[in-house]
Amino acid sequence: MQTKISRRSFLKGGVAAACSVAATSVPAVAKTTEKGQQLATLIDVRKCVGCEACVEACQESNVAKFPQPQKPFPKMIPNRVPVEDWSDKKDVTHRLTPYNWLFIQHATVDINGEETELNIPRRCMHCSNPPCVKLCPWGAAKQMSNGTARIDSDICLGGSKCRQVCPWKIPQRQTGTGLYLDLLPSMAGNGVMYKCDRCYNRVAAGHAPACIDACPEGVQTIGPRNEIIAKANAIANEINGYIYGEQENGGTNTIYVSPVPFEELDNAIETGQGRPHLKAVSDQMADGNNLAAAMLIAPLAGVAAAVGKLYKNVKKTEGKEIN
């Protein structure tokens, strides 16, 4: 018997599937928000079919946050300061831009002798200790209590330090918008940096991020980080797979699970500007934070030196008095 599926019933089914995935995500989001734990997302690379429903949903959900630059742009002093303008290329979806915070990378790999195409949704990793947030000189990049790293477009001056310190070079700049226009538009600043903010406003309202809600394949799961890590490890054990994001840069809140090693995936994907890699990343803040421990010892060393000097002087004076 042949079953005929009408367009209407297909859409109904799709919506029902999306709602059921969303329904499973909402309690996890709410639970984590209540407890103030860091939220993490799990991306099961095997499931992604590369349909870009998440990319579309991301753009639709965040359109109000996208830049609306004023043209012509202020003359940059000195001339070497690059203008980065994506306002005429808003439909670009093959890389990260100020108007596209999520894109799909494609990798053709060999799994058990069979050539397989894997699709990898890429966006901000939302590091547990994000260098973009910690090293921003103005506090324009913020980390929320649930672990979301976001850039405040009202404060950001577009210096792009966040992109330079990000191990994946995620934030993207749009010139001609933001606070710098009201300060010294030619001399300092160069726009605003944009990246995934994990739909912080939706999450605050108890919803899952738009990309998770829209995915028809249930590629992404969101929940407390420890639960997501446990789930990722369970899948990896089951499929003899690999995890990315658990240790990278000291741990991130975006965890990938793949049936092939990430070195292999990294070799198979196109990387470059706006197209992040999948290499192993050491904890970028670790050296500084190890030195921070030495700061506790420094005053003790200073006090010990001063007391030692005093003791030496007293001994010297006593010796002279005896003689």
Added chain:
Amino acid sequence: MNRLPLTIAGTNPIRVIYLMTLFGLVLSGFAQMPIFKRYYIADIPGLGWLAQFYVTHLIHYLAAIIFIGISAYLLVDYLMVRRKQIRLSGSGYLRAGLLAGLLMTGIMLVIRNLNGVILPSGLIIFLDLAHLGLVMVFLFTAVTCLMLKKRWTTTR
């Protein structure tokens, strides 16, 4: 009997190290802003490191460690020994207060950078701006004191 120098740091190597540390702190501190590359300073041979944020971050921390150690040494030395001969001048109090403010805001920012520490964003903006503002005021005060030959201390 050896005469004590009439400044807290004296004229010994500590004074030289202290001034060099302050210079290192100011330079690596300003390098936290993306300005040295933009304005060609990092293009000067030997100064390329000024545009490498992780390098300047570590140098700032290292200089801060030396600064804290020497400050603790000078403070204890002053309180236990030199206070009998010298006292802080008015400009000395001003400079010490500014340095204390820089130290406090700096320590808070170091804590902010630790893994697992999430401070309120308003507090972070305040700390960033206060740290920058204090160093600007300190530099202005230090240059003014140098021009007017104002010393940190006076004799009792």
